[in-house]
Amino acid sequence: MKDLSVYYCPECGRYTFSQTTKTIICPICGISMIRLTDYADFCTLNKEERDRLLVQNMITENPSVSSRFLTYTRFCAGSKASDLQDTYIRQLESENKELNNTIQWMHQMIWDLIHKNKALEHELENHLPPCHFRQDPKS
Numbered sequence: 361m362k363d364l365s366v367y368y369c370p371e372c373g374r375y376t377f378s379q380t381t382k383t384i385i386c387p388i389c390g391i392s393m394i395r396l397t398d399y400a401d402f403c404t405l406n407k408e409e410r411d412r413l414l415v416q417n418m419i420t421e422n423p424s425v426s427s428r429f430l431t432y433t434r435f436c437a438g439s440k441a442s443d444l445q446d447t448y449i450r451q452l453e454s455e456n457k458e459l460n461n462t463i464q465w466m467h468q469m470i471w472d473l474i475h476k477n478k479a480l481e482h483e484l485e486n487h488l489p490p491c492h493f494r495q496d497p498k499s
């Protein structure tokens with residue numbers, strides 16, 4: 361019986377263990393998986409070492425992996441940057457709304473004061489002596 365081996369997909373990096381000599385197909389990509397190493401050797405590696413071994417083999421097998429990886433990390437950095445931008449825009453919109461509310465409130469207060477002032481003027485006119493006492497002395 362054949363020893364247990366580790367097989368990986370050169371496209372997506374998924375790996376599996378198998379004793380079979382038959383072709384193993386990646387369930388995601390639908391392509392043949394490649395033998396990576398003996399299961400016993402793979403078990404001596406920690407997670408980081410396993411990932412490194414996989415990535416090294418993937419890059420050797422398919423050089424486009426490095427450019428796809430870079431595209432992906434750049435995309436992630438880009439969407440992180442646009443998330444920050446979105447947060448900043450939302451903050452500005454909220455501040456703008458608050459300022460607009462303040463302006464409306466101040467506008468209303470000014471109108472109220474003008475109306476009160478007019479009312480006081482009318483009241484004052486009612487308490488002034490009749491018009492002929494207020495005539496210009498020169499006329």
Ligand SMILES: [Zn+2]
Binds near residue numbers: 369372373
């Ligand atoms: Zn795959």
